Amino acid sequence: MQCGTRATSVKVGSASATKKVAGSRKAVVMCPGLYQGNHQRVSVSSRGGVLSSWASGGRREVGVRAVIQDGAKLDRPLRVAIIGGGPAGACAAEECAKNGCETYMIERKMDNCKPCGGAIPLCMIDEFDLPPEIIDRQVNRMKMISPSNREVDIGSTLKPNEYIGMTRREVLDDYLRQRAEKYGTNVINGLFMGMEQKEGEKGPWTLSINNYGEGATSKGDKAREKMELEVDVVVGADGATSRVAKIIDAGDYDYAIAYQERIRIDQERMKFYENLAEMYVGDDVSPDFYGWVFPKYDHVGVGTGTVINKPAIKQYQDAIRDRAGDKITGGKIIKIEAHPIPEHPRPKRIEGRVALVGDAAGYVTKCSGEGIYFAAKSGRMCGEAIAQRSNQGQRMIGERDLRVYLNKWDRKYWPTYKVLDILQKVFYRSNAAREAFVEMCQSEYVQRMTFDSYLYKTVVPGNPINDIKLLFGTIASILRANALRVTNGPSVTFGERKEA
Incomplete structure (x- = not known):
């Protein structure tokens, strides 16, 4: 043994291993x-x-x-x-x-493989020095789909180099x-x-x-x-x-059950989701959250979650598959994942x-x-x-x-959590409110504020005049949606809602 080194034995049950230590260097x-x-x-x-x-x-x-x-x-x-x-x-x-x-x-x-949408903001890629191979897809278009299947395209305010990264947790x-x-x-x-x-x-x-x-x-x-x-x-x-x-x-704390199926679809359908993610809202897919179709490397992640009616999670999952419809028809489920997600x-x-x-x-x-x-x-x-x-x-x-x-x-982050908590309480409480939420997402101002906050993880200060316009527009949307709900009948739902 060279001068300045020593040997140390580590016991593991009946096994042992010897390491050499030189100065303060680490030996594996x-x-x-x-x-x-x-x-x-x-x-x-x-x-x-x-x-x-x-x-x-x-x-x-x-x-x-x-x-x-x-x-x-x-x-x-x-x-x-x-x-x-x-x-x-x-x-x-x-x-x-x-x-x-x-x-x-x-x-x-x-x-x-955690049941997770796998979306990460742009700032995380630079901040944590993530290599390109970690990112399966660069999503720069999203569709918000209301309970009545009204679609709103989101992403027009993004700059050419801005996107949401889609990853697989494993x-x-x-x-x-x-x-x-x-x-x-x-x-x-x-x-x-x-x-x-x-x-x-x-x-x-x-x-x-x-x-x-x-x-x-x-x-x-x-x-x-x-x-x-x-x-x-x-x-x-x-x-x-x-x-x-x-x-x-x-x-x-309260927790949600997240449920996701990884579904492999054919190349033509996969091309549709090349840089597109979908978010579905409605009592049918979740009474208090949303359903998603997010693109991965060679498949899509299709999932949903709920806090207030956990026993019905598989029914909500069936509903999100039905809502996605022909876009995932014929796909093969390659993995099913479920996991609790904290709420606060x-x-x-x-x-x-x-x-x-x-x-x-x-x-x-x-x-x-x-x-x-x-x-x-x-x-x-x-x-x-x-x-x-x-x-x-x-x-x-x-x-x-x-x-x-x-x-x-x-x-640093309390304001972000508080704002999103308020948004959930306002817009996820009924199908009428969800219709108003999707309608609100048509606004370029809303899209710009939302993406800036998400991509860079800061609560972006708004323009007071635009904020007032947005407030009145939101109230009008909720009133219109409530009127439609009265005219067309009750919200779509099933099962008995149970407290967590």
């Missing part, structure tokens, strides 16, 4: 029984020694359990665990890893995870089971993980090996049903040395149901706060430090 250890495939692996950082003992049910040999006060200087890097490997988790991990923190990201399913998420790993994140393919602070609120968090190791069958089953991981800070990026949120008693931020998003980001925090907008950008942005902002407040991983941080991220987030 391929541990037998811990991984398989390209992304199922564990990287063990050498900075400050071995973080944990991964023995089945056992305690680690060399303890680091110690009560460390907030702000104290560390003799090893700050240890951060990110639970979840979606856009929120991957972006948080990237920021922590490239700024001196010893970072671990736990993701249970590396090929996850492609986007994998890219962001791999990039985080390149910056030094230790990726663990496993299921997060729980965590506890054995030394009190200023002590480390001990995470319990079912690691997916060797032994996968042809059906995709995976052998599980229990492991423990001790860290200083935990970031919960584990989705709407977050276990991290439950552990810190973050409170409940949780009552608590920070507790001690634990922070929530993305869906776990409830960062999905009402009215539009957008969450990808806000997930990635919240993860990055949280990671930046951890890195900055810990002085690049050199000192311990606490709740006050994590609240730097939260306060910055609320100042």
